[in-house]
Amino acid sequence: MGLWCRPAVRAVIHPSPRPLTPSLTRGPICGFPGPTDTVTARQPRGQERAITANRQTSWAFADAFVAEDEALLWARERARDAGVRSVSPGAGAALRLLAATVDAKAVAEIGTGTGVSGIHLLHGMRPDGVLTTVDSEPERQQLARMAFRAAGFAGNRARFIPGRALDVLPRLADGGYDLVFCDGDRMECLDYLAESLRLLRPGGLVCFEGVLFDGRTVDSGPQPVEVLRLRELLRAVRESQELVPSLLPVGDGLLCAVKR
Numbered sequence: 001m002g003l004w005c006r007p008a009v010r011a012v013i014h015p016s017p018r019p020l021t022p023s024l025t026r027g028p029i030c031g032f033p034g035p036t037d038t039v040t041a042r043q044p045r046g047q048e049r050a051i052t053a054n055r056q057t058s059w060a061f062a063d064a065f066v067a068e069d070e071a072l073l074w075a076r077e078r079a080r081d082a083g084v085r086s087v088s089p090g091a092g093a094a095l096r097l098l099a100a101t102v103d104a105k106a107v108a109e110i111g112t113g114t115g116v117s118g119i120h121l122l123h124g125m126r127p128d129g130v131l132t133t134v135d136s137e138p139e140r141q142q143l144a145r146m147a148f149r150a151a152g153f154a155g156n157r158a159r160f161i162p163g164r165a166l167d168v169l170p171r172l173a174d175g176g177y178d179l180v181f182c183d184g185d186r187m188e189c190l191d192y193l194a195e196s197l198r199l200l201r202p203g204g205l206v207c208f209e210g211v212l213f214d215g216r217t218v219d220s221g222p223q224p225v226e227v228l229r230l231r232e233l234l235r236a237v238r239e240s241q242e243l244v245p246s247l248l249p250v251g252d253g254l255l256c257a258v259k260r
């Protein structure tokens with residue numbers, strides 16, 4: 001049986017510093033860790049203490065917290081078939097939230113893939129919002145187009161532009177976007193940042209997926225050049241006077257920043 005449908009352990013919150021006991025339930029609650037997972041009591045913090053499962057299980061729970069519909073599952077399968085890396089469900093949910101937070105009417109996406117991130121973004125955007133999405137592989141965009149339709153979005157909600165990002169982005173309007181999502185070529189991430197700063201309106205948001213690169217970004221061993229680029233990106237975003245940054249630990253690391 002998969003992780004998400006195992007019998008549940010409920011965290012018990014005690015208001016006083018009594019010993020903590022997890023209560024095991026065999027109910028239909030999917031998503032909480034099973035009884036074989038490690039449950040350790042934390043030290044008292046203020047008035048309350050909480051039991052949690054181990055951190056990895058909590059992370060997995062958070063990542064799958066927002067359920068994905070059939071259209072998203074279909075797009076994920078197409079991505080797997082094509083060997084394309086899609087955003088995780090948690091990163092998708094974060095993108096959806098962020099698009100809703102900025103009340104996004106115009107979003108630019110670099111790296112359409114088979115449409116997983118695009119569906120999440122469209123769900124978060126205004127009902128009349130338009131997603132402009134760029135990918136160098138037109139056949140992937142065809143799959144994304146089908147996935148968007150299956151998710152119930154009208155054809156005029158997305159503008160597909162085939163081509164290399166650095167050829168296409170200069171043709172997009174200055175200050176015309178509420179959110180730019182970058183998930184293309186890691187080697188080009190610094191150029192994407194420069195283009196995003198031009199494309200965003202003040203108060204708009206830029207997001208980069210995959211900046212932790214499976215842990216390589218924070219690994220002190222020898223790393224490929226993509227990792228060095230990602231580190232430069234992280235430094236540039238953190239040090240920019242123009243940006244208010246946060247690195248969200250969802251998916252493979254979602255670097256976000258608001259343009260002042």
Ligand SMILES: C[S@@+](CC[C@H](N)C(=O)[O-])C[C@H]1O[C@@H](n2cnc3c(N)ncnc32)[C@H](O)[C@@H]1O
Binds near residue numbers: 113136163
């Ligand atoms: C990680 S996948 C994107 C996945 C997609 N965001 C999702 O979650 O479903 C990266 C995509 O970027 C595209 N790509 C790679 N380099 C590119 C470039 N220089 N310009 C435009 N697209 C590029 C690839 O064809 C691939 O589809």
